[in-house]
Amino acid sequence: MNELRISVALFPWFLYVYMYTVSFYQYISKKGFADTDEPLLFATAFIVLWIERQSIIASFRGVTVGYPLYGFFLLCFGLIVYIAGQLYPVIYLEIWGLFIIGSGLVMSLAPKEYVKSAVFIGVAGTVLVVMGRIAPYMLSSELAKGLASVSSHMLSATLFPVTYNGVTLYFGPYSAEVAHACSGMNSIFSLLALSVIYLREGISRKLWHIVILVALVIPIAVVTNLLRVISLVIITWYFGNRYAQGIYHDLAGIIVFVIALVFLAAIDKVMYGVYKKSNNGYKK
Incomplete structure (x- = not known):
């Protein structure tokens, strides 16, 4: 049987x-x-x-x-x-x-005791596909323009004059476009994928804890990619365009992704530590 x-x-x-x-x-x-x-x-x-x-x-x-x-x-x-x-x-x-x-x-x-596993599979897929791909693509152009604007103002206020028009930055004899890949879109999906897996495999967390961490993925991805854009402009200004568009361009993407993961893990650890102490062991 x-x-x-x-x-x-x-x-x-x-x-x-x-x-x-x-x-x-x-x-x-x-x-x-x-x-x-x-x-x-x-x-x-x-x-x-x-x-x-x-x-x-x-x-x-x-x-x-x-x-x-x-x-x-x-x-x-x-x-x-x-x-x-x-x-x-x-x-x-x-x-x-x-x-x-x-x-x-x-x-x-x-068996019925695995219902949470079934729910996790469905929710993970929905979060990754809907939040990680469809929603960011709808916002990609505006995010790229926003990153160009913020980068321009920050660099002009601290290092050297930078102007922007749409998603293109102009500084000295150089110009740089904040493309789709640099606006945080790719990082958003990758971070969501890893964070969903990380949250499932890690320590037990309350629902609000998980919701906050997943919601923070988008701002963390955008902020770290802002650092990427600024660093590429600085490299171009001081060392030339061929350095910024060579291996450093790809390496910068990997670095900011790792930084984003570290930020997410650090926030998770702080939240867990604080509420573990204030709620008698973070009981469910």
Whole structure:
């Protein structure tokens, strides 16, 4: 009987693996790895499911099911989103659909004590796709203009005169454009992906603690990328354009991303430490 349950439970997961593989293959065959963020969507989906591997294993071998009705609705919704992403095609819809389908499978097939795992898979996918990609893209042009303006004023007030027009900075014989990648958009998605995983794998936190940390991802990404823009302008001014646009340009992106992670971890540690002392061990 247990072997029969295992075989029945494995079938929808085999279909899930097939859907994931087809989406990944279709994407790589068309675009390759030219975009640094979109392939990360597939990697993040895999990592989230790996984190919740115990719930997936439990769905193979559990003697009881979870919430099949809720799981069925999640599966239907996830399939609709996934198919819509295939038809248009929109890779973000495909990935979101895969997250929701995975959530529905755990919700339906795993025992009830794994309901939090099912919720985490669905919420993680929604946060990463909606907040990490769609919302920032809607704001990208305004953020780039804002970074150009702030950088211009800060540099003019402290080091050397800088003017701006839209997203372009002018200083001496040089000009620099605050492109999409420098406005914080790429960092926002990457930080969200890592912070969601970090929050799940780390110490227990209250809901408000998690909400605050996720909400801080966007301002932290923007501030650290402001530092990136300023540093690139300074390097260009003192050492020339070829230095700023060479290896330092790529290295600066990595550095500010690491700094952003350190900021996020430091804020998390401070919040946890303060409220642990004031709330008798930070009990749930």
